[in-house]
Amino acid sequence: MRILGIETSCDETAAAVVTDAGAGSARILAHTVRAQLAEHAPYGGVVPEIAARAHLDFLDDVIRATLAAAGLGLGDLDGIAATAGPGLIGGVMVGATTAKALSLVSRLPFMAVNHLEAHALTVRLTDDVPFxxxxxxxxxxxxxxxxxxxxxxxxxxxxxxxxxxxxxxxxxxxxxxxxxxxxxxxxxxxxxxxxxxxxxxxxxxxxxxxxxxxxxxxxxxxxxxxxxxxxxxxxxxxxxxxxxxxxxxxxxxxxxxxxxxxxxxxxxxxxxxxxxxxxxxxxxxxxxxxxxxxxxxxxxxPPPALCTDNGAMVAWAGLERLRLGLVDPLDFAARPRWPLDAAAPKAAFAGVKA
Known part of the structure; x- marks a missing residue:
């Protein structure tokens, strides 16, 4: 399978294509990250509104560059994945909406990826770590x-x-x-x-x-x-x-x-x-x-380049989900919060019992 992954949850506009034919053959075919350091440096931190606008400006070119580097067109893919939360909701919506549009026109399955799950599963892409x-x-x-x-x-x-x-x-x-x-x-x-x-x-x-x-x-x-x-x-x-x-x-x-x-x-x-x-x-x-x-x-x-936010981790999480038949509808709503363990109790604050 070959999956396009899109990441826009914070201040990196990223896309990647990963493939896996089984038996430890997972590979990153192409990976592009457009950082927003210059846009946020004057403020000493990430400004959500600026990040969302930057994703709008950069994302189309990032996706084009990634597909070109992989030597693929949309028709060569098996699915499209995007971070759908948690994160800065403006940026998340930019990436998820773009992925939905590509899914609609190409008739490819859409996978709404939890950003935390993408981080959690990256080591299976790089090191094939078993559960x-x-x-x-x-x-x-x-x-x-x-x-x-x-x-x-x-x-x-x-x-x-x-x-x-x-x-x-x-x-x-x-x-x-x-x-x-x-x-x-x-x-x-x-x-x-x-x-x-x-x-x-x-x-x-x-x-x-x-x-x-x-x-x-x-x-x-x-x-x-x-x-x-x-x-x-x-x-x-x-x-x-x-x-x-x-x-x-x-x-x-x-x-x-x-x-x-x-x-x-x-x-x-x-x-x-x-x-x-x-x-x-x-x-x-x-x-x-x-x-x-x-x-x-x-x-x-994962190697340091795949520890920070990136498209490869999103593509890989999408691939793992597609293998299990976990496909999402195009009306999936972006989420600013999305816990991995929904059954876990809320965290206790200092001096307060859970």
Whole structure:
């Protein structure tokens, strides 16, 4: 099968074509990403209205370029997939509506893809990881631990009670004057910093359960920034490194607890998977590799280029769904929120029981 995937949930306008003939033959035939860094840089973050307009401007050309690179026309495809949520609803609607129009004129099946599921399944495109596996999904808008039992089958073990880890990276980068996007900027600054210089909290470490919290860590970084000497340039690098280490320690602690639950519930499971934009961070990968080794699991992660939002993950999720006959009608409504585990209780906020 050959599937076109469209991704417009945030500030990357992306499209890709993937194919799979079975027996580990999955391939990306073409992949195009048009980032919007210049459009959002003046504001220090993503502006939803600007992102939606940019998707309108870029998407047609991105799709044309992707099909040309793959050497295919619409008639050569087996289906069209698009992110239909969760995400910035204006952008989601641009991509989903475009995919529906292409589906209508080409009479190809349409697959409405959950953006989180696309991240969750990417490792099956790149590494052919079998079900079930334990997933740490970390991005600008999400921070969750889930057991992935199969396509459309997820059990959430933990989630953030306040902020997503990627949002904490972005806020830290802004406080330190490192620019946008924040994750790569903090990692670059941390490379020449001392992670022991600043004593920052490790939110939720040692507490029961698998939930996360990052608002207190962000506050601690802001307070540390306020005390920096104007002529201490090295302090920026040291604070970035201290923040990054605090995040890695917090994620590792939560994953250790989740791994115990996963091994008990899924004795045949062999992998800890990390996905989402923050999964590209090398320090976090190193911390999780140690956790996986102690738990007797193999750490699997997509290459960094497929950790951030991209069309290949959407195309692959669409392909997995089409193989199971999971096709969606053209009146499928875009969703700003779309949990993977609809049965999971709402997250408890700090100091409040679930």
């Amino acid at each position: 079930p596996y334990l997933l740490l999904l970390i991005s600008g808008g999400h921070c969750q631990l889930l057991i992935v039992e199969g396509v459309g089958r997820y059990v959430r073990l933990g989630t953030t009670i306040d902020d997503a880890v990627g949002e904490a990276f972005d806020k830290t980068a802004k406080l330190l004057g490192l620019g946008h996007p924040g994750g790569p900027a903090v990692e670059r600054a941390a490379a020449s910093g001392d992670p022991e210089r600043f004593s920052l909290p490790r939110p939720m470490v040692g507490r029961p359960g698998c939930d996360f919290s990052f608002s207190g860590l962000k506050t601690a970084v802001r307070q540390a920034c306020a005390g920096l000497a104007p002529d201490d340039g090295q302090a920026i690098h040291d604070l970035a490194a201290s923040f990054q280490q605090a995040v890695a320690d917090s994620l590792a602690d939560r994953c250790r607890r989740a791994a115990d639950i996963f091994r008990e519930r899924c004795p045949g499971g062999r992998h800890l998977v990390v996905a989402g934009g923050v999964a590209a961070n090398g320090a976090i990968r190193a911390a999780l590799s140690a956790v996986a080794a102690r738990a007797g699991l193999a750490l699997a992660a």
